[in-house]
Amino acid sequence: MKSIQVLFVTSLLLLSSFIYAQPGNSGPKIKVSGNIVEKISKQPLEYATITFFQPGQTKPIAGGITDSKGSFSIDVPAGTYDISFEFISFQSSKMTGKVLNSDTNLGSIGLSEDAQMLSEVTVRAERTSVEIKLDKKVYNVGQDLMVKGGTVSDVLDNIPSVTVDPDGTIALRGNENVRILIDGKPSNAINITEALKIIPADAIDKVEVVTNPSARYDSEGGGGLLNIILKKGKNMGLNGTLIGTVGDPENYGLSGNVNFKQKEVNFFATIGYNYRNNPGNTQVDTRYLNADNSTRNYIDERRENERLNKGYNANYGFDWFLTDKTTWTNALNLRRNSNQNPETVDYYNYDANQNFTGQTQRFNDQTGGEQNVEYTSTLVHNFKKEGHKLTLNASFALNQDHDDSAINYGDQLTTNKEIQNRNVIMADYVLPIGKDSQFEAGFKGEYNSLDTDFRVDTLAVGTGYNPDLRYTNHLIYKEKINAIYTQFGSKVGKFSYLLGLRWEDSNIDINQLQNQDFNNKHYNNFFPSAFLTYQIAEESTVSLNYSRRISRPRGRFINPFSNYSSNINLFKGNPDLDPSFTDAFDLGYLKRWKKLTLSTSAYINRTTDSFQFIRRESGEFVTNEDGSQTPVILSTPVNLGLEYRFGFEFTLNYSPYKWWKINSNFNFFRVETKGDYSYTDSDGIVITENLDNTAYTWSTRLSSKVTLPYKIDWQTNFNYNGPQKTAQGKNLGVPSMNLGFSKDILKDKATVALNVQDVFNSRKRITDTYLPGVLDSHSEMQWRVRQVTFSLTYRFNRQKNDRENRPQRENGGGDDDFQG
Structure with a gap:
């Protein structure tokens, strides 16, 4: 070294x-x-x-x-x-x-440590992988053994306060209404959940977790923001990193990033190829009920997935130092992926007495691909006064995604084609006033269009393929959001405050061409924020924060159909969903000792028109081989009503010895929902369900990193998501554990690492659902089985824990890491 x-x-x-x-x-x-x-x-x-x-x-x-x-x-x-x-x-x-x-x-x-106003207190241990601030946490990906050879989903699943369930849904402090940003801008991926399972972890520098954002940031995301920062070197001269991975189930990849910096220009590039096989499985055991809740019949559904993905990812760009005060950055991101997911679904049928009556099989041979290109340009000018800055940013992205399936060797064909254009323009201005005050203002325009064409064709004798109009849909979604914000902050002695106001105008078209249903939703809203901070002592600070947030339904939430892998359990989006609004309050306390850092907060969120997923009878039936009929069960999101969320969490960073570092996070919350839902059943009767529900749940995470003899690093992560009651059943608790080992070789120029994701193969979504007069079911879904990965990292002209690629903060300024 x-x-x-x-x-x-x-x-x-x-x-x-x-x-x-x-x-x-x-x-x-x-x-x-x-x-x-x-x-x-x-x-x-x-x-x-x-x-x-x-x-x-x-x-x-x-x-x-x-x-x-x-x-x-x-x-x-x-x-x-x-x-x-x-x-x-x-x-x-x-x-x-x-x-x-x-x-x-x-x-x-x-x-x-910089105890600036604007809640920007940073607490970090020497060479730690987690930086704790009052309003956010910064997770430095490069030092975590758990994500070597993994994806961004693996990265997020190892971050305090963040959980990723087995099907990839991301939650922040238990709330799934999370805004995902990449380099401070909305992701241009059509399906952000699937995109995060593809992007390699090696391309990520750090992730910022913002639980209660100020007016500077997007108002989107009732549960907060996650900002994923891509790697971009800034060291002088030529330097870089090469990473190779291999794993089981079959999994390998090669990626590298290189940087060349001179006096007037800095060139950077990241290129990678990954081949991933992620086998998974699902089981659903269902007891179907008569109107009097007596048993009608049983069906046990078993599903096996392969999920093979081959992906290329490249990011090229340069920083041009026009003057000592002005930098112009340009970057081009390219991503191309192809996937295969042969899926076998077996249905085991039983009568009311659980006597076996027959077996049917459904084979879904799915293939697809994605192509993405994005260009970004950023101009930063620092004025003469320190902290006085103007930032201009623009990004233009095109994403094309397609999936094709042949069900039962061609009995049915499905085609899903999606094209998305996303353009973003931003301007941010920061003006320090005096020694301890600051004024900020900015504009953001986000313009997005998504064209989704989903088709199901059924083979009929003598007539060939005919479209199944029950599941065929063509949706065009257009979104124009313009926003301006301003905020002022100051520090008076030990007291700091930041007051802000954001205004957003939303103009959204949701057009279903199949049934000529055209809808426009145009609304504008104010989003105030207030942050108060008091520094009790040099080692401890308390803060009280408030912000108003919005969650706009997009993607699968509003798309009527996008998948037909199962014909008795369907998911259907709801184009009539309205946005939900959240008032978020957060009381935080930060205390630091020599070897221990404690960050804790209590939070209250009140959400109107909250999104809730419900399961109900669709009114359709599938005829079995024995002549019996099975009702098709539909899962769909609805605007339920009010949601009250109260909780507290704490994060501990403890280094008892130089060779041992411990990080833990605990989150407990109470969720109360109030609302009714009405629908028409298969007999034409209007059913109204009261979905009032109060649930308590908790999650915890413990990470231990130990330096063993011969300088071998050993990291262990344990996670547990507690059980949670729902309006229609409950989600069971799920434990999981990951292991990682690494060793520096070749005079610290290279590192070998071995990690095991989900050591006990226990990471599943386990759900019990009870619908009176319809069904009583138990389901277990495992998106990916246990995975073992070996990686080799080689560095040239770069330190192992290179920190120079992290942007320097302006003294007296606000948070420059990303702006919204």
Whole structure:
């Protein structure tokens, strides 16, 4: 490791000397050394930066970074300098007018963590993988052994406060109304859940979890935001990483990222190929009921999936440093995937006395593919005053997705074609006022169109294939959202506040061409936010936050049909869904000790027109071989009414020893829903169900990372999602555990890793459903069986825990990581 550090620092110094050499600094070289530590704990800060300037100038003369002990030694020409000491998420420190005529040791420089206004308190242990802030958590993906060779879904499933259930549904603190962003912008994927199962984890730098966003961010997502930051190197010179993976079930991939930075331009690229086989299974045991709740018959459904995916992913771009204050970034992202999912569904039929009456089989040979292209352009201009900044951003994306299925070797054919265009334009302005105040304003326009053409054709004797109009649908969804926001924050002593207001105009067309049903929904809303923070002491802070949020139904929520893999259990979207609105309150407390960090919060959410999934009789029947009929059960989302959600969570980061790090998260919440749902059954009778429900549930996560002898890292993750009562049954508790091991080799230039996802093969969605007079069922769904993955990572001209690719924050500014 030391040899790499020496090589890296030496290269940096040579480049700095070549690029920043200026007249008047060609005198004899002297050595300037010192040590940078965290001010309170005295822990050394590795990869802190030291930069030398001529007094009154902004262009660096020389610079370097600290080693693993926080030490630095830099050769500079003799002279007078302003010296800057910086480390991400810490307040910078400066020495001005320092006269250096001979070798000088600057001693120990202590940096304090940045307890800025706007709830931007960052607490981190040395080289930790989780940074805890009052309003969000930042998860650094590169240091987690659990995700080597995995996907973004695997990444999210290892993040505090976030859960990913077996079918890929993402929830934040138990709430599934989550907004997913990539590099601060909405994902251009048509099906974000499926896209996150495809994008390799190696392409991800970090993930930000924002539980209660301010007016600066999108108002979308009643449960909060997840922002996925892609890798983009910023080290001087040529550097990069190459990663190869192989696993069982059959799984392999090769990816690499490279970066080349000079004085005026920084080129970056990430390219990867992955072949993944994700076999899964589902079982549904159903007792069908008569009107008096007596047993009519039984059907046991067994489903086996293969889910084979081959994917290419590439991201190319450059940063052009137009001036010392202006940077223009351009990037092109390309993604292409093909998939196969041969699915066998067996139905075992029994009479009312559970006597076996016959077996039927349904084979669904599904193939598909996706092509995606996205171009983004970002211009950032920093004005003369520190923190005064203007950011302009635009992105243009086209996504095409298609799936074809042949059911029972051609008895039925399904075709699903989707084309999506998404264009986003953003402008953000930040103006510091005085020492401790700041004004922000911005605009965002998001314009999205989605064309979905789903068709089911049935083979008929003598007439060929005829469309089945019950399941055939052509949906065109167009969305135009324009937003402006403003907010002001200030700090008075130990008290900070941030008050904001966002206004959004939504114009949405939902057109069903099949039945000539055209609908427009046009509404505009104000979204206020308020954040209050009080710093009790240097190590503890308390905050009270409020924001108003919206969840707009999209994708499968509104698409009437998009899948026909089962003919007795159907999912149907609801085009008539209205958006839901959430008022979110959060009381947070942050306390830090030398080896322990505690972050805890209590939260209350009130949601109107909340989305709820219900199961009901569709009014249709499937005729079995023995002549009996099985009712087709329909799952669909509805606007139920009111939802009250109250909970508390805490996250602990504890490092009892240098060789042992523990991270844990616990979330408990109560959900109360109120509302009725009416539908017409197969006999033409209007059925009204009261779906009032109160449920308590909890989840916990424990991660332990231990450094074993011979510098072998061992990481263990344990997760448990507790049982939860629903209006129509209950979800059972599910435990799971992951293991990971890694070892640095080749003088720390490479790392080998082995991880096991779902060690006990227990990660399933287990649900009991009871519909009086219809059915009583038990289902278990396992999206992916246990997986073992081996990976090899090789780095050239890059440190193992490279932090320079994380953007520096502006002093006195707001959160610059992503803006909405």
